Amino acid sequence: MIAVCELQCKGISHEKVNSGFLHGLLLAYPKEEISFFAEQTHFQALKRIFNNSKTNFKNIKLVKINFNANKSFSFEGIVSYYLLIKKIFNKLLSFGENRIFFLSNSPIILYVVKKLKQQKKYKNINCTFVLHGELEDIATKKYKKPYIPVISNRPVAASIRIIIPKLLENPKRTFSFLVKTLIQPLAQLYSQYSLIFKRKFRTKKMMMWQHSNQYNYISMSPHVTENAKKYINTDHLNFHTIVLPIIFAKPDVMPNNKFIKFAVFGYGDSAQMNKMLTTLSKKKITKSYEIKIISMDSRGTEEFPNITRLSRGNVLTRVEMEKAAQDVDVFINLYDRTRHRFGCSLSILEAFSYLKPVLHLSNPGYDYFNKPNKPIGFKVNNLDEFVEKMVDLIENYPRCRKGLKIFRNNMLEYRKKYAIENNLEKLKRSFTFKASSL
Numbered sequence: 001m002i003a004v005c006e007l008q009c010k011g012i013s014h015e016k017v018n019s020g021f022l023h024g025l026l027l028a029y030p031k032e033e034i035s036f037f038a039e040q041t042h043f044q045a046l047k048r049i050f051n052n053s054k055t056n057f058k059n060i061k062l063v064k065i066n067f068n069a070n071k072s073f074s075f076e077g078i079v080s081y082y083l084l085i086k087k088i089f090n091k092l093l094s095f096g097e098n099r100i101f102f103l104s105n106s107p108i109i110l111y112v113v114k115k116l117k118q119q120k121k122y123k124n125i126n127c128t129f130v131l132h133g134e135l136e137d138i139a140t141k142k143y144k145k146p147y148i149p150v151i152s153n154r155p156v157a158a159s160i161r162i163i164i165p166k167l168l169e170n171p172k173r174t175f176s177f178l179v180k181t182l183i184q185p186l187a188q189l190y191s192q193y194s195l196i197f198k199r200k201f202r203t204k205k206m207m208m209w210q211h212s213n214q215y216n217y218i219s220m221s222p223h224v225t226e227n228a229k230k231y232i233n234t235d236h237l238n239f240h241t242i243v244l245p246i247i248f249a250k251p252d253v254m255p256n257n258k259f260i261k262f263a264v265f266g267y268g269d270s271a272q273m274n275k276m277l278t279t280l281s282k283k284k285i286t287k288s289y290e291i292k293i294i295s296m297d298s299r300g301t302e303e304f305p306n307i308t309r310l311s312r313g314n315v316l317t318r319v320e321m322e323k324a325a326q327d328v329d330v331f332i333n334l335y336d337r338t339r340h341r342f343g344c345s346l347s348i349l350e351a352f353s354y355l356k357p358v359l360h361l362s363n364p365g366y367d368y369f370n371k372p373n374k375p376i377g378f379k380v381n382n383l384d385e386f387v388e389k390m391v392d393l394i395e396n397y398p399r400c401r402k403g404l405k406i407f408r409n410n411m412l413e414y415r416k417k418y419a420i421e422n423n424l425e426k427l428k429r430s431f432t433f434k435a436s437s438l
Contacts, residue, residue: 001095002029002431005037005088006103007081008069012318014132015045016349017220018103020245021130022046023055024420024427025101034060035095037088039067048318053247063091072108073197081112089122098124101431105129105217107137107201114210126433128216135224135342137203138231143195147339149271151300204232211237213434218242221344223368228342240430244344244418249353251412254405255327259288260397262359262390263328264295265321266347272334272361272383274300277307279387289394291332294324325354329404330377330393333360334386340365351376352415357407359389374410 002025006018025034036043043062050057067084071077092100102109110129116122133146207217216238219225225241228234255261264273277291281304291307296316298309310316310324331351339345345365351358352369358377360366370376380386393400416422 001097002032002034003037003088003092003095003097003100004034004103005065005100006039006042007037007065007067007084007109008072008104008106009042010039011041011315012045013042014104014346015042015049015318016246016346016353017130018042019046019049019247020420021101021103021427022060023050023247024242024245024424025431026056026059027421028424028427028431032059035063035091036060037063037065037091040064045318049247052318053249055247069106071194072106073194073201077197078108078112081108082115085109085112086116089116089125092125093121099126099431099433100128102127102129104132106134107203107206108197110206111201111209114206117214118210124214126214126216128218128431130218131220131224131342133343134203135219135228138228138342143199143202145195149269149297149299151271151274207232207237213238216240216430216433218430219342220244221365221368223364224342224344227364240426242420242423242426242430244349244352245420245423245427246349246353248415248419249322251355252326254355254401254408255329256401257327257329257397259290260330260393260400261290261292261328262330262332263292263325263356264333264347265325265328265331265350265356266295266345268293268295268297268347269334270297270299270301272336276334276383276386277301277304279383280390281305283387283391285391285394287394287397289390292324292328294321294328322354325350325356328354328356329397329401331356331358332386332390333358333366334383335363335365336361337363339363352411352418355408355411357404357411359386359393361386369414374413376407376411376414 004022004025009018022034022036040062047057065084065088067080068077072081092098113127117125136146137143218240219228221243222241225234225239228239289306293301293307293309293311294316296311296314298311301307301309310320331347333345333347335345341364343365348358348366348369358366358370360370360377360379362379362381367379370379378389380389420427
């Protein structure tokens with residue numbers, strides 16, 4: 001039996017990556033059953049991916065758990081995670097196992113795991129942790145708040161002109177809008193309380209504290225491990241690298257539209273999007289085009305033409321996202337050089353999965369995968385260049401399709417290399433433990 005747990009994600013959050021790891025573990029250990037400690041909505045999201053790709057799911061058994069990751073950086077959060085992980089550890093030992101695979105990580109989870117492992121009962125439990133955005137914290141001496149897109153404030157009158165018609169169009173949202181407005185000051189107060197814990201429980205500190213060979217870590221791109229070496233001893237911390245562990249979608253035919261269609265797939269960066277659209281709106285464009293926002297966050301796009309907003313403030317389902325992406329020619333990404341030094345944007349995973357060439361600003365996460373000798377899209381250095389390339393693609397769409405086809409073919413080649421089934425030995429090594437130094 002293999003124990004896997006997801007202690008932070010619900011619904012479709014990280015469902016592509018998590019399904020890839022689970023699929024890999026099933027292939028690496030074909031005779032084993034996986035006990036999956038997860039919240040039920042997340043389990044259902046993963047199950048849909050397995051079913052849609054006709055991938056075996058029967059050897060994964062759900063063990064339902066509940067948590068509130070938003071409150072983890074608090075006394076309440078530490079206590080609740082302590083009780084939850086203790087329960088999971090007890091279950092693990094009852095199975096006669098001493099290894100567990102964590103699909104996500106945080107300083108609080110690490111702290112609780114290591115506190116529990118100070119107890120004799122749990123000291124021989126071995127843990128593998130998948131690293132995501134929390135690793136960004138290692139490069140700063142003082143705690144730095146994660147980047148949050150901020151769009152320039154509109155005049156109050158303009159905001160009212162946008163909000164009031166939306167509420168009239170959907171009266172049911174009026175109550176939730178008022179509640180959100182009233183709760184906002186309380187949320188701001190809680191964030192200041194939470195900040196105290198975030199400053200104390202730092203990623204590097206928690207990784208180094210009580211470290212032993214009973215802890216392994218997985219980064220999802222070689223550039224992450226390479227950049228992390230400047231700030232932590234990745235060899236000492238038992239780093240492993242497994243690239244793009246996802247179940248790729250079946251290759252679809254290349255779109256053949258009357259005009260080019262772009263899309264932001266996933267979270268995106270609404271502030272950068274607003275700046276880009278402002279610049280684009282000043283260009284003289286003679287051909288039609290469309291930009292789809294396949295995301296919940298379409299802030300800052302309301303006043304611009306040719307924008308298709310798929311969400312009405314609700315999280316899109318995977319089926320809705322996939323359907324919206326079918327006729328898209330190019331995925332666009334606006335993360336700049338300061339982003340994803342120690343992480344891998346999930347949007348690049350989606351681009352590979354759906355064979356969508358990319359147009360992106362230069363940033364470490366995208367630069368690694370968009371290699372000059374075998375490109376998967378267009379890399380530019382700033383927003384002006386970004387807009388110029390968009391205009392070129394819009395005005396010369398028929399001519400550009402040949403280049404887009406080459407990018408798609410390159411992506412297919414990369415998919416063979418990155419496929420989790422071709423990296424099972426790496427996955428096994430990440431879940432194999434040396435004799436502990438403690």
